[in-house]
Amino acid sequence: MTTDQVSLRRRVKRSLRIQKLRAFLLVAPLLLFVLLSFVGPIIDMLFRSVENQLVGDTLPRTVAILRAEEIDDNWQPGDRLFAALYIDLSIAADVKNHTRVASRLNYEKAGIASLFRSTGRKIRNIGSKEYEKLFVDLDKSWSTLDYWEDLVADLERQAALPVTTTAFRQWQQDHIGRGNDVSKLDPNNAFHVILLAELLASPADVIAGLAPLHRENLSAIMAIRDQFPPIEYRESFLEFSNKWADRDVWTTIKRYSPRLTEGYFLNAVDLKKGNDGVEARPEQERLYIKIFLRTFAMSIIITLTCFILGYPVAYFLAGLPTRYANLFLILVLLPFWTSLLVRTAAWKVLLQEQGVINDTLVFIGLIDHANRLAMINNQTGTIIAMTHILLPFMILPLFSVMKTIPPSFVRAARSLGATPLTAFLRIYFPQSLPGMGAGMVLVFILAIGYYITPELVGGNNGTFISNRIAYHISSSLNWGLGAALATILLAVVVILYWTYDRMVGIDNVKLG
Amino acid sequence: MKRLTKLVAVTCSSLLLAGSAWAIDLTVVSWGGAYSASQVKAYHEPYMELNPDVNFIYDESAPEAVPKLRAMNEAGNLTWDLVDSIASDAIRLCDEGLAIEVDIDEMLPPAPDGTPASEDFGDLLVSDCIIPQIVYSTVAAYRTDVPEWEGRVPQDICAMFDLENFPGKRALEKRPINNMEWALLCAGVAKGDVYDVLETEEGQDLAFATLDKIKDETIWWSSAAEPRQQMADNEIKLGSSYNGRWFDLINVDGAPVEILWDAQVFDIDGWVIPVGLTPERQEAVVKFLHFATDTQRLADQAKFISYGPARMSSAPLVGKHETLGIEMGPHLPTDPDNAKNIFVYNFEWWADYRDDLDAKFQAWLAN
Known part of the structure; x- marks a missing residue:
């Protein structure tokens, strides 16, 4: 091999590489756009179906105690648990995180939202007024943020006062997390209660090892410890609401405390976490499986009606000379240029009981006035309106495939003695199959995710799973459940697509 | 040369003046249709006449306000300044920490007879975050x-x-x-x-x-x-x-x-202020609310739509419908005959x- 050959090969390789790079750079903006605006958000949304950090992050102390306890029929929430809840909720209520965790837990047990909300409003009443006053009377600096900051700044003091330190740090972090300016805040008055409780529970020599300033201040507090009214956490909470004695509240907190949860997915298939593992929901709460099945069944019906109506139209268009075909294509496309809502409203006017079609039928005497047909606000209405809306997606691929079938094939079959039906079935139809496949996949996938039309004309039993997803995203704000439902829908569509590919082969699908 | 200097000086100072005339665009989210129109006529137009430096941008996304505000908050990119919301949504926004809690008496003017705003709204203050407009x-x-x-x-x-x-x-x-x-x-x-x-x-x-x-x-x-x-x-x-x-x-x-x-x-509909506004924007919003939720303005809205003003003191001021000429009092849900x-x-x-x-x-x- 001469050096010329080597350098030629190298040059060719290099120029190929440059070409490839250039091609990649050309698609890079699109790729980046798709990743950032489409794939990223979808993954983020899907992750919400299992994400559950809120409970553990907001109520860390309560959760830690609950995890260690076995909640059986004789279990009662103890003072230690309420003391932990007091710290958690005091911080949460100050940062306004308690209502968030309340809405999260309320998805699992109705009534928790108002329990947390009302307790959050009153929790400042527990001891703290007297405590704060006694502290500040001793030394004014107890009311300043700087002093508290200094108290927990030192490693030694952190080791001596771990509870106070973590409470203070969590309070700061949570405020920062909510975008609040910590330097402008007043220290939460629960800190006084927390600090004294910790001092009382610690060995006496804890203070002795501290820096002089803090040693003096803390000793002064300990000197008047008898003046502080003792705090009955359990009684105080039960006074706020006797729901705090309800074992179900605590099991719910415990059950939904891990950072990841399967709860949303269970809920999305009509199951729930019970005391002995997963169990079915009661009959009257089962909803989603039924709606999933209905969505699939109706999407299949819509796809079939689109095919039955669309095939002859495409066949007719494909047989026309181009200039006429274009004219008719515009008619097919016309619905695309009309607002979806207008078209749906038009169907209402046509199909309702006092509508145009019923009026006409009554007028010509086919049905009598008392027995007008119910064609809207039920499944029939959804099927009719959606078939109309999705029809172009069936006609266009069929048409473009049929355009490529040479008419001479059918003519040849006829001249060889085939009847028109045989010629169509054995020569024409098989060649139009790729268009049919494309049209059906397109219509089915569009139908299964439809939501506005079923919402408007679906009535009691003609709504789709997307309507429930929309409800959870925009009304109930239960994004976890909405994401779980959406994930299941996406998975089912992908599986169906994969099966279709295995059975028919996606290469046999042509859009034109 | 002197003339030129003068010209430059005049131009500069007028530019400075224009710059200091602090114009602000406020994005107000509401429901659209006849309801938004009644708000524009009763609140926004009179306010702009008094404050030419304020310009309102109208957004009709109120039906999706709660999920959108949540998404904006998570993305850290708030593009709304004021949101019109039904009471249950306001409660939810408040719970989620997406709306600021307001001190009604500090922010809003009292009734003409001196009754503090919080008493004037009375039971309609169903959430700490809502400033009621209509019933x-x-x-x-x-x-x-x-x-x-x-x-x-x-x-x-x-x-x-x-x-x-x-x-x-x-x-x-x-x-x-x-x-x-x-x-x-x-x-x-x-x-x-x-x-x-x-x-x-x-x-x-x-x-x-x-x-x-x-x-x-x-x-x-x-x-x-x-x-x-x-x-x-x-x-x-x-x-x-x-x-x-x-x-x-x-x-x-x-x-x-x-x-x-x-x-x-x-049911109640009112204003909520989203969390995360800059202090200047929030100040501009509060200034507008001070005007738009006073007794007269709330009564004015009933001229354009048959909803009851949220302040008790507004009731006697409700007049005739602007275009239909109908006395609006008997058509409001709060009318004693209707509210039996x-x-x-x-x-x-x-x-x-x-x-x-x-x-x-x-x-x-x-x-």
């Missing part, structure tokens, strides 16, 4: 030309559940709220006990059993415009919607329809039970 109601209405009724006229809300005396299609909202309460009232539950009963399994069954009676004859709506259209087309004989929609149908379209004020359910038997909606209770009952309601619908 509207979800109320039943019926057609007056149904031959099958043989001259019977619905007297109370139970006509809705009485297919024997009042046959024909009816329209109710596709959600449990209001429907469950009405069903219980007509199943003989006393008004004060409704929510206690509804909290129990038996109470929910009772409500569903009552709704079962009319299930096949009911069209469920998700947009308040639907029952209005269906009533106009004679598709339904009885139905529920917002009182403003019925007012339009009766007084603008002249349809043979009457409002059945019995057991109307009051109101049902008070329990926001707190629904915040707790809404999702639970909604799932049951949807399951019931699907069966």
Whole structure:
């Protein structure tokens, strides 16, 4: 091999590489756009179906105690648990995180939202007024943020006062997390209660090892410890609401405390976490499986009606000379240029009981006035309106495939003695199959995710799973459940697509 | 040369002046349609006349305000300055920490007689985050030309559940709220006990059993415009919607329809200020609210739409409809004649039970 050959090969390789790079750079903006605006958000949304950090992050102390306890029929929430809840909720209520965790837990047990909300409003009443006053009377600096900051700044003091330190740090972090300016805040008055409780529970020599300033201040507090009214956490909470004695509240907190949860997915298939593992929901709460099945069944019906109506139209268009075909294509496309809502409203006017079609039928005497047909606000209405809306997606691929079938094939079959039906079935139809496949996949996938039309004309039993997803995203704000439902829908569509590919082969699908 | 210097100096100073004349664009989110139009006429236009430096940008995303605000908050990119919201959404925004808590008395002017704003709004302050504007109601209405009724006229809300005396299609909202309460009232539950009963399994069954009676004859709506259209087309004989929609149908379209004020359910609509505004923007918003929610301005809104002003002190100032010339007082849900038997909606209770009952309601619908 001469050096010329080597350098030629190298040059060719290099120029190929440059070409490839250039091609990649050309698609890079699109790729980046798709990743950032489409794939990223979808993954983020899907992750919400299992994400559950809120409970553990907001109520860390309560959760830690609950995890260690076995909640059986004789279990009662103890003072230690309420003391932990007091710290958690005091911080949460100050940062306004308690209502968030309340809405999260309320998805699992109705009534928790108002329990947390009302307790959050009153929790400042527990001891703290007297405590704060006694502290500040001793030394004014107890009311300043700087002093508290200094108290927990030192490693030694952190080791001596771990509870106070973590409470203070969590309070700061949570405020920062909510975008609040910590330097402008007043220290939460629960800190006084927390600090004294910790001092009382610690060995006496804890203070002795501290820096002089803090040693003096803390000793002064300990000197008047008898003046502080003792705090009955359990009684105080039960006074706020006797729901705090309800074992179900605590099991719910415990059950939904891990950072990841399967709860949303269970809920999305009509199951729930019970005391002995997963169990079915009661009959009257089962909803989603039924709606999933209905969505699939109706999407299949819509796809079939689109095919039955669309095939002859495409066949007719494909047989026309181009200039006429274009004219008719515009008619097919016309619905695309009309607002979806207008078209749906038009169907209402046509199909309702006092509508145009019923009026006409009554007028010509086919049905009598008392027995007008119910064609809207039920499944029939959804099927009719959606078939109309999705029809172009069936006609266009069929048409473009049929355009490529040479008419001479059918003519040849006829001249060889085939009847028109045989010629169509054995020569024409098989060649139009790729268009049919494309049209059906397109219509089915569009139908299964439809939501506005079923919402408007679906009535009691003609709504789709997307309507429930929309409800959870925009009304109930239960994004976890909405994401779980959406994930299941996406998975089912992908599986169906994969099966279709295995059975028919996606290469046999042509859009034109 | 001197002239040039002078010119430059004049130009510079005028530029500076223009710059200091602090113009601000405020994005206000509301519901669109006749409702937004009434706000623009009653609040925004007069305010802009007084403050030419403020410019309003109108956004009609109020129906999706809660999820959008949540998304904006997570993305850290707030593009709204003020949001018009129904009370239940305001409670949710407040719970999620997406709306700021307001001190009504500090922020808003007192009534002309000196009553503090918080007392002037009274019970309507259902959330710490809401500044109420209007009271509207979800109320039943019926057609007056149904031959099958043989001259019977619905007297109370139970006509809705009485297919024997009042046959024909009816329209109710596709959600449990209001429907469950009405069903219980007509199943003989006393008004004060409704929510206690509804909290129990038996109470929910009772409500569903009552709704079962009319299930096949009911069209469920998700947009308040639907029952209005269906009533106009004679598709339904009885139905529920917002009182403003019925007012339009009766007084603008002249349809043979009457409002059945019995057991109307009051709801509140008001302003919420999103969390995360810069101090300057928040100041501009508060300044606008100070103006837009005073006694006179709230009364002015009733000139354009038949919703009741949220301040008690506004009631005597309500006049005639701007274009129809009708005296608006008797058409407001808060009018004493209309409010003889109101049902008070329990926001707190629904915040707790809404999702639970909604799932049951949807399951019931699907069966």
